Amino acid sequence: MSLIVEKYGGTSVGTVERINAVADKVAAARARGDDMVVVVSAMSGETNRLLALADEINANAPARELDVLLSTGEQVTIALLSMAMLRRGLDARSYTGGQVRIRTDSVHGRARILAIDDVRVRHDLARGRVVVVAGFQGVDDDQNITTLGRGGSDTTAVAMAAALKADECRIYTDVDGVYTADPRVVPEARRLNRITAEEMLELASLGAKVLQTRSVEFAGKYRVPLRVLSSFESGPGTLITCEDPDMEQPLISGIAFNRDEAKLTIRGVPDQPGVAYQILGPISDAHVNVDIILQNVGADGTTDLTFTVHRNDYQKCLGLLEQTASDLGAREVIGDDNIAKISVVGVGMRSHAGIATKMFQSLAEEGINIQMISTSEIKISVVVEDKYMELAVRTLHKAFDLETAPAA
Amino acid sequence: MSLIVEKYGGTSVGTVERINAVADKVAAARARGDDMVVVVSAMSGETNRLLALADEINANAPARELDVLLSTGEQVTIALLSMAMLRRGLDARSYTGGQVRIRTDSVHGRARILAIDDVRVRHDLARGRVVVVAGFQGVDDDQNITTLGRGGSDTTAVAMAAALKADECRIYTDVDGVYTADPRVVPEARRLNRITAEEMLELASLGAKVLQTRSVEFAGKYRVPLRVLSSFESGPGTLITCEDPDMEQPLISGIAFNRDEAKLTIRGVPDQPGVAYQILGPISDAHVNVDIILQNVGADGTTDLTFTVHRNDYQKCLGLLEQTASDLGAREVIGDDNIAKISVVGVGMRSHAGIATKMFQSLAEEGINIQMISTSEIKISVVVEDKYMELAVRTLHKAFDLETAPAA
Numbered sequence: 001m002s003l004i005v006e007k008y009g010g011t012s013v014g015t016v017e018r019i020n021a022v023a024d025k026v027a028a029a030r031a032r033g034d035d036m037v038v039v040v041s042a043m044s045g046e047t048n049r050l051l052a053l054a055d056e057i058n059a060n061a062p063a064r065e066l067d068v069l070l071s072t073g074e075q076v077t078i079a080l081l082s083m084a085m086l087r088r089g090l091d092a093r094s095y096t097g098g099q100v101r102i103r104t105d106s107v108h109g110r111a112r113i114l115a116i117d118d119v120r121v122r123h124d125l126a127r128g129r130v131v132v133v134a135g136f137q138g139v140d141d142d143q144n145i146t147t148l149g150r151g152g153s154d155t156t157a158v159a160m161a162a163a164l165k166a167d168e169c170r171i172y173t174d175v176d177g178v179y180t181a182d183p184r185v186v187p188e189a190r191r192l193n194r195i196t197a198e199e200m201l202e203l204a205s206l207g208a209k210v211l212q213t214r215s216v217e218f219a220g221k222y223r224v225p226l227r228v229l230s231s232f233e234s235g236p237g238t239l240i241t242c243e244d245p246d247m248e249q250p251l252i253s254g255i256a257f258n259r260d261e262a263k264l265t266i267r268g269v270p271d272q273p274g275v276a277y278q279i280l281g282p283i284s285d286a287h288v289n290v291d292i293i294l295q296n297v298g299a300d301g302t303t304d305l306t307f308t309v310h311r312n313d314y315q316k317c318l319g320l321l322e323q324t325a326s327d328l329g330a331r332e333v334i335g336d337d338n339i340a341k342i343s344v345v346g347v348g349m350r351s352h353a354g355i356a357t358k359m360f361q362s363l364a365e366e367g368i369n370i371q372m373i374s375t376s377e378i379k380i381s382v383v384v385e386d387k388y389m390e391l392a393v394r395t396l397h398k399a400f401d402l403e404t405a406p407a408a
Numbered sequence: 409m410s411l412i413v414e415k416y417g418g419t420s421v422g423t424v425e426r427i428n429a430v431a432d433k434v435a436a437a438r439a440r441g442d443d444m445v446v447v448v449s450a451m452s453g454e455t456n457r458l459l460a461l462a463d464e465i466n467a468n469a470p471a472r473e474l475d476v477l478l479s480t481g482e483q484v485t486i487a488l489l490s491m492a493m494l495r496r497g498l499d500a501r502s503y504t505g506g507q508v509r510i511r512t513d514s515v516h517g518r519a520r521i522l523a524i525d526d527v528r529v530r531h532d533l534a535r536g537r538v539v540v541v542a543g544f545q546g547v548d549d550d551q552n553i554t555t556l557g558r559g560g561s562d563t564t565a566v567a568m569a570a571a572l573k574a575d576e577c578r579i580y581t582d583v584d585g586v587y588t589a590d591p592r593v594v595p596e597a598r599r600l601n602r603i604t605a606e607e608m609l610e611l612a613s614l615g616a617k618v619l620q621t622r623s624v625e626f627a628g629k630y631r632v633p634l635r636v637l638s639s640f641e642s643g644p645g646t647l648i649t650c651e652d653p654d655m656e657q658p659l660i661s662g663i664a665f666n667r668d669e670a671k672l673t674i675r676g677v678p679d680q681p682g683v684a685y686q687i688l689g690p691i692s693d694a695h696v697n698v699d700i701i702l703q704n705v706g707a708d709g710t711t712d713l714t715f716t717v718h719r720n721d722y723q724k725c726l727g728l729l730e731q732t733a734s735d736l737g738a739r740e741v742i743g744d745d746n747i748a749k750i751s752v753v754g755v756g757m758r759s760h761a762g763i764a765t766k767m768f769q770s771l772a773e774e775g776i777n778i779q780m781i782s783t784s785e786i787k788i789s790v791v792v793e794d795k796y797m798e799l800a801v802r803t804l805h806k807a808f809d810l811e812t813a814p815a816a
Contacts, residue, residue, distance in 0.1 A: 020465065049502045054487070054491055056424045057492045058491040062494050064492070064501075068490075075476060079480075082470070082473045083473050083477075087596065094472075134578075
């Protein structure tokens with residue numbers, strides 16, 4: 001008998017029929033003898049409906065009251081799902097975030113979970129009850145309702161699993177697992193049976209939108225076995241594990257890519273201590289996140305610095321950088337928002353040389369010029385002209401033989 | 409500077425425009441310097457929408473989960489109304505029943521308020537904040553969400569006013585006050601400037617549906633000055649007071665009536681101790697509420713007993729009574745569901761003889777036969793054939809001169 005935490009997103013509980021289907025699935029798990037905690041999101045469309053109401057009343061709606069409003073979405077789902085379970089003869093009980101209680105900080109709209117009180121949930125589980133928990137929400141120390149931000153239900157599920165030391169946390173979504181690459185771009189892309197949390201984090205932050213990043217961080221930190229699987233099809237999904245050194249690791253797990261970034265370069269900056277800070281300080285003061293940063297030392301006592309930001313921030317950053325260039329006496333500012341970033345990710349590359357070489361060679365053979373390179377322990381990213389993105393992804397997918405499942 | 413608790417029902421907050429109108433009204437009251445607590449219901453239609461969802465999933469939906477579901481309705485309204493106030497520069501803060509906290513018993517669907525913790529509300533009022541409270545809901549000692557039953561928002565408002573020792577509790581509805589009779593039946597009916605809580609209770613329980621009975625009981629018990637007024641028109645409404653012996657009381661305050669009841673008679677029952685219990689026991693075991701009960705002693709050692717029940721329970725009671733008649737050896741059972749009940753209500757009748765005589769005489773002059781009579785300290789009710797209901801009400805309204813306002 002295992003203790004399983006399952007999470008169903010908005011699409012999976014978007015209609016009465018789908019809520020009934022979730023209840024059937026949970027009833028089957030109970031029949032197998034597992035203890036079940038089910039975390040749910042608001043029915044799809046509900047959050048947007050509530051946001052539209054708020055927007056009509058106050059375009060600059062205060063975060064505290066937005067949280068009071070939005071948290072009703074999951075509250076409706078927990079009640080309906082519990083009713084569906086009770087109708088099937090399952091003893092079920094719903095809890096809002098506040099009732100559990102899921103304690104968060106007071107940052108409305110993107111609160112972080114501080115602690116989970118598991119007393120009531122354990123009490124119910126011990127009595128054979130299915131516990132249904134509202135995702136995405138908690139309360140601060142003054143009992144104010146908080147929300148964790150979009151996708152926060154994943155975090156709720158992983159945090160509940162961590163608090164309860166669950167045997168597995170299952171995130172049901174509209175995809176059947178994590179793929180070696182987006183199948184819309186690479187038809188040969190293959191579902192991974194397992195991936196490490198570290199790899200998943202790199203893939204998620206690079207544009208694979210299967211799971212919310214924070215939930216994967218949480219799973220890694222508290223060593224919660226996390227499985228992503230489809231609400232609509234049966235199948236084992238993808239297990240996101242803490243790294244297992246005994247396991248035969250493929251070199252590369254997957255390829256992530258996006259066209260969301262833009263590149264800015266400031267050239268001929270007098271090379272002196274603190275120059276990177278002087279250039280990037282105004283950018284971060286404007287609340288812009290910088291992704292890749294590269295600095296080359298030039299020969300003439302000047303330096304060039306290049307960085308990427310989200311495309312939405314491109315024009316703003318260009319203006320800020322022009323000002324900085326003038327202040328510092330830099331030679332010029334160059335911007336480019338026709339770029340794509342492609343990353344190969346895999347914990348296997350730690351112990352294998354030659355991954356980078358193979359990557360650069362494959363791209364060169366297709367005539368794709370690499371504009372920037374950035375590496376981490378388990379990831380190599382390149383920036384290329386955006387029109388080459390799909391070609392580059394398919395080329396790398398083939399080069400690293402990702403369409404072939406590793407030997408078991 | 410006064411402390412005012414206002415309550416707006418579902419129609420008064422049924423659209424974004426109406427929520428904005430409520431915010432304007434409260435802003436005006438704040439500008440006059442009053443401290444404001446605002447209790448709101450779910451937007452009209454919302455409770456029915458949620459009930460329909462529940463019904464689709466589980467026709468026999470469990471009361472605990474229904475409360476979790478339905479309580480979201482008011483939670484949406486408190487958030488939206490607070491947003492509307494904040495947009496107007498008012499400092500406002502929303503509270504669910506659980507956040508206040510409004511402690512109730514655990515009878516889901518019709519919980520009773522046990523206590524209200526006024527610390528947070530007073531704290532906010534002292535800081536000049538408008539406090540917006542979700543009506544209709546509370547929490548029990550285990551933090552389960554409870555609801556007070558339909559119309560429970562009135563009770564929340566009066567209970568908040570009692571806890572805060574407010575100067576006045578104002579219930580905004582879609583009528584502009586309490587009338588001497590339903591104006592749809594008696595066009596000359598007049599809005600009362602004041603009425604006692606006792607009278608209001610008799611009128612409410614007899615079919616005048618302006619306020620929930622429990623809220624009036626509460627107001628009477630805790631001596632909360634309660635005012636009923638229109639959300640849509642300005643006007644003083646009707647003040648529901650604790651009885652003021654110095655006040656010049658009109659004899660009769662109003663006339664209530666309904667066609668909701670049916671009459672059952674069991675005749676020729678051997679007259680012996682315990683017979684009323686034997687007849688009415690099975691009725692109450694079937695969870696049927698009995699209204700009027702009359703027993704006449706016959707001459708031949710038998711007795712007749714007549715009682716009224718809600719029309720929905722008529723057929724059920726007829727079956728039960730036939731069985732009882734056979735068990736007791738009674739002569740016959742007679743039923744009649746073509747009846748109407750008409751009641752004149754007024755605290756003034758305590759000190760005046762002749763009210764009953766005048767009532768019976770006026771009906772007799774119109775040829776209306778009285779089938780049953782029942783009296784209490786401040787009320788006389790008669791049962792007549794239902795086709796005479798409107799005529800009887802208009803006749804009594806005129807006989808007691810209710811269309812004329814009493815001298816100030």
